[in-house]
Amino acid sequence: MTSPSTEYALSLLASLADAGVRDVVLSPGSRSQALALAAAEFETAGRLTVHVRIDERSGGFLALGLAAETGVPSVVITTSGTAVANLHPAVLEAHHSGVPLIVLSADRPLEMRGIGANQTTVQPGLFASAVGWVRDVEAPRSGPIDHEAVRTLAREAVAEALGGDSHGALGRSRGPVQLNVAFREPLSSGEQSLPAARPEPIELAPTAAPTALEVDTDPATLVVAGHAAGPEAEAVARALGAPLVAEVSSGARFGPHLVSSYRALLDDPDFGGRVRRVVVFGHPTLSRQIPSLLTRDGIEVVVVRAAGAEAYDPSRSARVVEAVEVSRASSGAGSTDDAVHRAWVGRWVHTGRRLLEAEAEAARQDPDQTDATTVEGASDRSEAAEQAEFLRREVQLLRRPVTRRALAEALWRVSWPHDRLVLGASRLIRELDQVVPGKKIPVHANRGLAGIDGTIATATGIALASQRDDPAAGTTRVLVGDLTLLHDVGSMLLGLGETRPRLQVVVGNDGGGTIFDGLEVAATASPEAMTRVQFTPHEVDLAALALAYGWRYVEAATRAELDQALVARYDGPVVIEVPLSR
Numbered sequence: 001m002t003s004p005s006t007e008y009a010l011s012l013l014a015s016l017a018d019a020g021v022r023d024v025v026l027s028p029g030s031r032s033q034a035l036a037l038a039a040a041e042f043e044t045a046g047r048l049t050v051h052v053r054i055d056e057r058s059g060g061f062l063a064l065g066l067a068a069e070t071g072v073p074s075v076v077i078t079t080s081g082t083a084v085a086n087l088h089p090a091v092l093e094a095h096h097s098g099v100p101l102i103v104l105s106a107d108r109p110l111e112m113r114g115i116g117a118n119q120t121t122v123q124p125g126l127f128a129s130a131v132g133w134v135r136d137v138e139a140p141r142s143g144p145i146d147h148e149a150v151r152t153l154a155r156e157a158v159a160e161a162l163g164g165d166s167h168g169a170l171g172r173s174r175g176p177v178q179l180n181v182a183f184r185e186p187l188s189s190g191e192q193s194l195p196a197a198r199p200e201p202i203e204l205a206p207t208a209a210p211t212a213l214e215v216d217t218d219p220a221t222l223v224v225a226g227h228a229a230g231p232e233a234e235a236v237a238r239a240l241g242a243p244l245v246a247e248v249s250s251g252a253r254f255g256p257h258l259v260s261s262y263r264a265l266l267d268d269p270d271f272g273g274r275v276r277r278v279v280v281f282g283h284p285t286l287s288r289q290i291p292s293l294l295t296r297d298g299i300e301v302v303v304v305r306a307a308g309a310e311a312y313d314p315s316r317s318a319r320v321v322e323a324v325e326v327s328r329a330s331s332g333a334g335s336t337d338d339a340v341h342r343a344w345v346g347r348w349v350h351t352g353r354r355l356l357e358a359e360a361e362a363a364r365q366d367p368d369q370t371d372a373t374t375v376e377g378a379s380d381r382s383e384a385a386e387q388a389e390f391l392r393r394e395v396q397l398l399r400r401p402v403t404r405r406a407l408a409e410a411l412w413r414v415s416w417p418h419d420r421l422v423l424g425a426s427r428l429i430r431e432l433d434q435v436v437p438g439k440k441i442p443v444h445a446n447r448g449l450a451g452i453d454g455t456i457a458t459a460t461g462i463a464l465a466s467q468r469d470d471p472a473a474g475t476t477r478v479l480v481g482d483l484t485l486l487h488d489v490g491s492m493l494l495g496l497g498e499t500r501p502r503l504q505v506v507v508g509n510d511g512g513g514t515i516f517d518g519l520e521v522a523a524t525a526s527p528e529a530m531t532r533v534q535f536t537p538h539e540v541d542l543a544a545l546a547l548a549y550g551w552r553y554v555e556a557a558t559r560a561e562l563d564q565a566l567v568a569r570y571d572g573p574v575v576i577e578v579p580l581s582r
């Protein structure tokens with residue numbers, strides 16, 4: 001006989017799959033056994049994909065990566081007690097970055113709570129304000145299951161995670177929800193007969209009408225695309241005739257209005273100083289120039305709040321809108337206006353490009369990076385000799401150690417729209433943001449809270465989802481610092497039978513957290529203390545670590561080795577270690 005727990009679990013998972021859920025991440029546990037075993041059955045039936053992780057912290061971030069890539073809520077199942085709390089970092093990140101997640105936490109029934117029962121704490125609401133929709137339900141003790149009630153509950157969970165309500169209207173924030181289910185003994189039974197599939201994916205329609213944004217008569221508008229802004233930011237910049245400042249993980253870093261080297265331009269009175277209106281998409285986190293521009297006196301700020309996350313409004317006085325539509329109503333748009341707009345954008349774009357080229361050239365000439373030998377009488381040389389000299393210099397460049405800039409440029413160069421790029425927090429994402437030109441590549445990053453945690457698991461989720469859903473999907477590359485890798489090293493653990501992601505973990509190893517060397521206090525604090533408590537030095541053998549987890553390992557100490565390592569084919573995950581100087 002099927003136990004009520006198992007019947008309930010089957011009904012719930014069937015309903016979640018019917019509502020559109022595709023991925024279930026779970027960790028082993030006794031209280032959650034009915035859910036886990038049911039999930040395995042649905043996977044066999046081809047109705048769900050199951051991912052098993054020992055550590056719930058890895059499971060939570062894996063679910064986050066899967067949902068970030070698919071846009072569909074993923075379900076993460078845990079047993080009771082501390083297991084649930086291990087999801088907290090991923091839940092917070094999901095909340096702040098607007099990624100849909102369904103936490104399915106198994107619990108003990110009411111009569112066993114608050115009496116010191118083993119592995120029992122207060123689970124509903126554990127995530128406080130990070131989770132807006134929480135339900136505490138009991139699997140029935142006996143008797144038939146009310147499948148329609150379960151179906152309604154599951155549909156509500158999916159709709160809420162997607163930022164809608166059960167009536168199908170969009171308008172709230174996407175993010176994590178919690179469905180806490182109490183199970184009684186017997187906690188499961190072996191027999192499993194799956195309810196028939198009745199697919200009816202949740203579809204949500206936006207309710208808010210777009211706000212009209214007028215093309216400026218005096219072209220002093222700038223569009224800022226922060227993290228996860230999406231391609232709309234680029235389209236709006238073009239429609240407004242406005243320059244576009246797009247962070248590297250904005251999804252809008254392309255197009256004719258894109259401004260390179262935007263930090264320098266925003267600091268310049270002739271550029272940033274002239275801006276009167278800023279339209280913000282996404283969540284800018286990578287420079288100090290953007291918040292300082294948005295809080296400057298006399299600046300009009302319009303924040304376009306994506307269905308995902310909270311509005312970015314450092315001035316606390318922005319006009320926050322749900323969507324925009326560019327109108328030319330009051331501009332009397334004539335050819336003169338268009339020419340003025342073109343000149344305004346052109347100055348930004350061209351000056352930014354020249355700055356970037358100059359910086360790139362300076363980096364190539366840097367005495368640290370180039371061979372000190374100079375050739376005399378260069379101007380007298382024949383064309384052939386000049387070409388030979390050029391080639392010699394190129395070859396020498398390839399033999400040189402990798403700098404952060406070279407690492408950023410190499411990753412960007414080898415990545416294409418069918419690939420995925422995931423950027424860890426800390427220095428390297430900023431390096432990319434400063435040096436890479438426009439290119440339409442899918443870039444992910446956990447910028448909701450910019451934690452260094454969970455990066456390997458998040459990237460694994462992105463790799464697994466993209467390689468499953470897109471037969472032409474390329475490689476997922478995640479760029480991390482050494483501490484960022486070590487923080488989430490447990491996520492390298494792929495159990496037997498788990499799908500191995502096509503994932504390159506590219507580690508810029510500088511022996512600790514060098515981002516802290518740039519803190520102002522580093523100039524005055526004791527170097528020993530800074531090293532001990534901020535840099536946190538280590539000498540972990542990453543090759544041995546990769547070996548322990550059954551991953552490939554490649555060291556790329558020169559630019560040539562790096563280029564080779566990034567484009568090589570690996571039949572599974574690989575660690576590519578790039579030594580960097582402190």
Ligand SMILES: Cc1ncc(C[n+]2csc(CCOP(=O)(O)OP(=O)(O)O)c2C)c(N)n1
Pocket residue numbers: 425426427428450451452453480481482483484485508510512513514515516
């Ligand atoms: C969970 C978490 N803990 C601590 C921090 C603070 N933090 C920001 S960057 C960083 C060091 C990162 O070092 P590494 O990954 O080696 O990058 P590097 O700066 O050396 O390039 C730390 C600890 C954080 N962002 N998230």
Ligand SMILES: [Mg+2]
Pocket residue numbers: 481482483508509510511512513514
């Ligand atoms: Mg480091």
